[in-house]
Amino acid sequence: MKLFSAEEVHRLLDYPYLIEALRRAHLSEHPYGDHLLADDPAGSGNQFVSLLGWKAESAIAAKLVGVFPGNRDLDPPQASVQGIVAGFDPDTGAPRFVADGEAMTFRKTAAVSGLGAALLARRDSEVLLVVGAGGLAPHVLAAHCAARPSIRRVLVWNRTAERARRLAGGTELENVTVTATEDLDAATSEADVISCVTMSTTPLVRGDLLKPGCHLDLVGAYRPDMREADDRAMSRGTLFVDTRNGMEGAGDLAQPVGNGLLDWSDIRADFYELVQGGHPGRSDQDEVTVCKNVGGGHLDLFTAEALMARCDG
Template sequence: MHVFDAAAVHAALPWPFLIEALRKAHLGDMPASEVVVQSDPAGGEAQFVTLPGWAPGGPIVVKMVGVFPQNASLTPPQPAVQGLVALFDGKTGGPLLAADGAAMTARKTAADSALGAAILARQDVEELLIVGAGALAPHFAAAHLAARPTLRRVAIWNRTAARAEAVAVQLREQDIDATVSGDLDAAVARADVVSCVTMSDTALVKGALLRPGTHLDLVGAYLPTLREADDAALMRGTIFVDSRNNMRGGGDLSQAVASGAITWDAVKADLFELVQGKREGRVSADQITVFKNNGGAHLDLFTASALSQALG
């Protein structure tokens, strides 16, 4: 059995390789998957999540991660999501590999959104806005740049400017043109691609400010109580999701449905339908596209399988 620490995971899964691996994986059927969520028995906001997934005739994955939002305030900060991902042989049940959960989560989550941008964003996008400066932010910037090479500039916004600057410095060390934006509304109005990676419980992105042709990537609102974009953003945009299986759990869509701003029929396609050509993606340069990244064990399975393939 192979064991991958965080550095080995990142080294083995370069963005172009992983994005293409996810694209190919979506040509097949949705694996069987489950989600088991346990809340802190002491009453805290932390959760522990177990996600098993099993591809028909293929491997089995089990992701075991803690979600500890307070980790960002630790000294030094730690990822809010960390744990382990294990891959097993689907025929014998034998273990094939174990990998660092935080690194695998960062890699698969960013590549999921990057695949969405590769399909849905305009061909001539130039400015990327990352909303949020947590552990995932630099990965999302790099993944989007790999998916859309025309992107030339990255702006980072965060409620705490110092954290945004730390991410910008990290990106500049990779020769990425990255700056901090102090005005979220102005940054949204300028951006061609807006990627939200926060745990906000109030809408941050105002749909009225989105330029025609913008691609909006919503990632962080994985609970019904969380929200990253307002109703106007969802009403103005054409909505796509990574998976229809998981789309009702996040706050961005479920709150907009509850308010009557949209119905579930507003979701035009998921990645399986887009990759397989069953549904149409972007149809015009002025269309605003909204991609809701919900995650799921199937993506952990696809990413762990790609990691296994990288072994040769």
């Protein structure tokens, strides 16, 4: 059985490689997946998540992670997502590897958003806005730049401005300028691609300000009470998801559907339909596209397969 540290996961799963691996994985049928989400019995708001993906001819992957948002406020701070991803032989059930769960989650989640940009964002996109400056933020920043090499400027906004400045100051990408901004509305109107990675329960991105042709990537709002974009953004944009499985729990979709603004049939396509050609994706240069990154055990399975393939190669 192999053990992969966080450093090894980040080294082996570079974003150009992982985004392409996820694209190829969506050419096949959806594998079996299931999940269990447990809330802290003490009512702290902490959660523990178990995700399972099973592809009979390839692998079984199980992710066990805790989601403890308050960890970032500890002294010293700890990651809010911690755990493991384990891979098993589909024929014998024998364990094949264990990998750092935070690193695998960061890589998978960011690469899914990167694939969404590769499928939906304009090819001439030059300005990326990252909303949020937590642990996932540098990864979605890197993944979007890998998916759209035309990006030349990155703006970072965070409620705590110092965190945005730290992220911007600590990011070095060839031919890309990264700066922090305290004016979210101005940055929204300038961005060609916007990626939201927050724990917000109130909308941050205003749809009226979205630039024609903008691609909006919504990664947070994984609970029904969370929200990153307002109703105008959701009604103005053409809606896509990485997967329809579990999308009912995402606040940016569930709330507009609940108040009658949208219907679930307004989701135009998922990644399987986009990758396999069942939907053309962007229809014109001025269309606003909105993609909700829902996640799921099948994506952890695809990422586990990619890790093993890179290692075996």
